Amino acid sequence: xxxxxxxxxxxxxxxxxxxxxxxxxxxxxxxxxxxxxxxxxxxxxxxxxxxxxxxxxxxxxxxxxxxxxxxxxxxxxxxxxxxxxxxxxxxxxxxxxxxxxxxxxxxxxxxxxxxxxxxxxxxxxxxxxxxxxxxxxxxxxxxxxxxxxxxxxxxxxxxxxxxxxxxxxxxxxxxxxxxxxxxxxxxxxxxxxxxxxxxxxxxxxxxxxxxxxxxxxxxxxxxxxxxxxxxxxxxxxxxxxxxxxxxxxxxxxxxxxxxxxxxxxxxxxxxxxxxxxxxxxxxxxxxxxxxxxxxxxxxxxxxxxxxxxxxxxxxxxxxxxxxxxxxxxxxx
Amino acid sequence: xxxxxxxxxxxxxxxxxxxxxxxxxxxxxxxxxxxxxxxxxxxxxxxxxxxxxxxxxxxxxxxxxxxxxxxxxxxxxxxxxxxxxxxxxxxxxxxxxxxxxxxxxxxxxxxxxxxxxxxxxxxxxxxxxxxxxxxxxxxxxxxxxxxxxxxxxxxxxxxxxxxxxxxxxxxxxxxxxxxxxxxxxxxxxxxxxxxxxxxxxxxxxxxxxxxxxxxxxxxxxxxxxxxxxxxxxxxxxxxxxxxxxxxxxxxxxxxxxxxxxxxxxxxxxxxxxxxxxxxxxxxxxxxxxxxxxxxxxxxxxxxxxxxxxxxxxxxxxxxxxxxxxxxxxxxxxxxxxxxxxxxxxxxxxxxxxxxxxxxxxxxxxxxx
Numbered sequence: 151x152x153x154x155x156x157x158x159x160x161x162x163x164x165x166x167x168x169x170x171x172x173x174x175x176x177x178x179x180x181x182x183x184x185x186x187x188x189x190x191x192x193x194x195x196x197x198x199x200x201x202x203x204x205x206x207x208x209x210x211x212x213x214x215x216x217x218x219x220x221x222x223x224x225x226x227x228x229x230x231x232x233x234x235x236x237x238x239x240x241x242x243x244x245x246x247x248x249x250x251x252x253x254x255x256x257x258x259x260x261x262x263x264x265x266x267x268x269x270x271x272x273x274x275x276x277x278x279x280x281x282x283x284x285x286x287x288x289x290x291x292x293x294x295x296x297x298x299x300x301x302x303x304x305x306x307x308x309x310x311x312x313x314x315x316x317x318x319x320x321x322x323x324x325x326x327x328x329x330x331x332x333x334x335x336x337x338x339x340x341x342x343x344x345x346x347x348x349x350x351x352x353x354x355x356x357x358x359x360x361x362x363x364x365x366x367x368x369x370x371x372x373x374x375x376x377x378x379x380x381x382x383x384x385x386x387x388x389x390x391x392x393x394x395x396x397x398x399x400x401x402x403x404x405x406x407x408x409x410x411x412x413x414x415x416x417x418x419x420x421x422x423x424x425x426x427x428x429x430x431x432x433x434x435x436x437x438x439x440x441x442x443x444x445x446x447x448x449x450x451x452x453x454x455x456x457x458x459x460x461x462x463x464x465x466x467x468x469x470x471x472x473x474x475x476x477x478x479x480x481x482x
Numbered sequence: 483x484x485x486x487x488x489x490x491x492x493x494x495x496x497x498x499x500x501x502x503x504x505x506x507x508x509x510x511x512x513x514x515x516x517x518x519x520x521x522x523x524x525x526x527x528x529x530x531x532x533x534x535x536x537x538x539x540x541x542x543x544x545x546x547x548x549x550x551x552x553x554x555x556x557x558x559x560x561x562x563x564x565x566x567x568x569x570x571x572x573x574x575x576x577x578x579x580x581x582x583x584x585x586x587x588x589x590x591x592x593x594x595x596x597x598x599x600x601x602x603x604x605x606x607x608x609x610x611x612x613x614x615x616x617x618x619x620x621x622x623x624x625x626x627x628x629x630x631x632x633x634x635x636x637x638x639x640x641x642x643x644x645x646x647x648x649x650x651x652x653x654x655x656x657x658x659x660x661x662x663x664x665x666x667x668x669x670x671x672x673x674x675x676x677x678x679x680x681x682x683x684x685x686x687x688x689x690x691x692x693x694x695x696x697x698x699x700x701x702x703x704x705x706x707x708x709x710x711x712x713x714x715x716x717x718x719x720x721x722x723x724x725x726x727x728x729x730x731x732x733x734x735x736x737x738x739x740x741x742x743x744x745x746x747x748x749x750x751x752x753x754x755x756x757x758x759x760x761x762x763x764x765x766x767x768x769x770x771x772x773x774x775x776x777x778x779x780x781x782x783x784x785x786x787x788x789x790x791x792x793x794x795x796x797x798x799x800x801x802x803x804x805x806x807x808x809x810x811x812x813x814x815x816x817x818x819x820x821x822x823x824x825x826x827x828x829x830x831x832x833x834x835x836x837x838x839x840x841x842x843x844x845x846x847x848x849x850x
Contacts, residue, residue: 179700
């Protein structure tokens with residue numbers, strides 16, 4: 151098991167290097183460098199430009215150096231916790247993204263748990279009562295959930311709650327807690343607001359999981375061991391929950407790898423609509439104003455979180471599924 | 483010969499295509515989806531003719547006009563042919579909003595095949611024939627109007643033309659990339675396979691929307707709208723091809739060891755011939771299913787990007803560009819008809835999903 155985990159962590163290193171290259175390419179993509187944009191903005195707002203400051207910035211980011219040196223400097227700084235400097239906010243990037251990343255992690259974890267909690271019972275029910283009216287109804291709801299993109303769902307919800315209940319569902323905190331330091335009361339307030347983005351982002355995945363569990367369970371239920379167990383007189387509930395369901399929910403863990411990027415992606419755009427203080431809105435703003443260090447740090451951290459999430463899911467899977475654990479040992 | 487035997491014979495003699503089509507027809511939702519797609523594409527292709535106004539027809543007198551009511555009863559309660567009333571508008575000086583009131587007793591029947599504003603159909607020929615319209619003194623806005631008094635119904639159809647075409651074009655590009663790279667990966671194998679697989683893994687590590695946002699935001703603002711359109715399509719297919727490539731690779735690896743491939747090689751067939759004549763046809767149906775399920779994904783992604791303001795931008799009108807106007811809660815609360823493009827998006831996505839699911843069941847010979 152330990153050897154497997156170490157091997158998985160070692161594989162992460164080249165992946166992270168490749169991700170950093172892609173991120174750096176995106177940072178460098180906009181025409182001109184950010185310093186030029188910065189200077190132009192300063193000129194436009196009538197502020198004077200301090201040549202010494204410019205020189206310092208040029209040197210700090212190696213703007214007079216060739217591309218690969220710039221990449222190495224950027225990556226080196228990144229590894230040492232210096233994520234760059236936001237020209238729009240005039241603050242180091244690390245000060246800006248910390249809390250937002252944390253909220254993104256909280257929402258994606260909550261969403262993942264939500265989809266599991268909802269989809270497992272529904273999936274089992276749909277499979278056991280195949281072709282019943284409830285099954286058809288749930289399948290239909292699932293299709294609608296699958297077809298409605300997160301941000302459109304958010305938009306419609308926003309409108310409905312405003313038009314019919316006269317309240318705004320945006321944000322993650324009540325006004326009095328927005329600037330407050332973290333406390334138990336603030337956390338409780340967060341929980342009260344959290345369900346809206348969680349439901350919005352979770353719907354599509356819940357639908358996907360329901361279909362997956364339903365399909366897998368249907369396959370399992372037809373297998374001879376189920377008939378044997380039934381012939382031996384095992385109670386139906388115990389029979390279904392103990393054996394076929396355990397096999398059928400395996401994909402929940404094994405698909406975290408591609409579910410996580412989709413969740414993060416969905417949260418990013420939902421957050422823009424609902425104006426949540428997560429990475430999405432700030433990333434969009436940074437991209438639009440070409441504040442590329444901030445945007446790059448976001449992209450890098452989001453991809454990093456995804457990779458770590460996949461790692462956790464792989465370890466979890468090896469722990470759940472002995473076939474993978476032993477397969478790994480043979481391979482080592 | 484009895485009828486039953488004849489039917490049986492028909493079944494036994496049927497080609498694969500016919501069998502698939504028969505199985506497909508039994509799937510009610512899939513048939514509904516097929517019809518919905520047909521209607522969407524036909525109306526998108528001929529939107530100049532179907533819409534009563536052009537997408538940029540401004541009417542500054544009717545800003546944010548609500549959907550026009552179509553009536554069939556007149557004031558005396560008699561049935562008339564469908565008509566609309568002339569709408570009077572004035573500015574409420576207190577709330578600074580337009581007020582719309584129907585003028586009682588006015589009668590503007592809906593006319594079919596009318597000659598109104600001229601347009602250039604597909605840029606090929608000039609015409610001024612529209613499917614329906616009303617007397618120029620009145621207006622018919624089935625879905626209301628937007629902030630410049632442009633007809634939302636017309637804009638939705640023009641928008642779905644762009645969104646649907648992006649779906650097609652994007653999927654076509656990912657298909658080409660997916661077939662080529664997945665093919666090399668699966669058929670040739672070796673270090674090329676490793677390289678391509680690692681690339682796919684790294685692309686899939688990125689959350690798609692932030693990655694697209696990063697790439698799309700790098701486009702200079704001054705670019706021509708058409709160039710933006712193509713670049714956005716390329717950006718979308720940059721991520722889309724990975725799924726197809728994986729599928730193609732998996733199939734090729736499974737099939738390349740089969741006896742018929744060995745036989746073809748002994749018969750002297752080249753690699754290209756083996757791939758295109760022997761291997762690809764054996765899983766064309768799966769490719770079609772994947773493509774059908776990939777199109778709605780493209781449509782959604784384009785809508786999302788344009789909605790955020792980093793995808794397509796005016797003067798190109800796509801469903802996402804239309805929805806960008808409906809970003810603000812207060813705007814939607816006052817003018818809920820601006821959300822109508824959402825319906826188009828959902829119908830498109832649902833229809834493609836139904837068709838894809840139906841096809842998957844139909845091409846699977848082991849399903850009943």
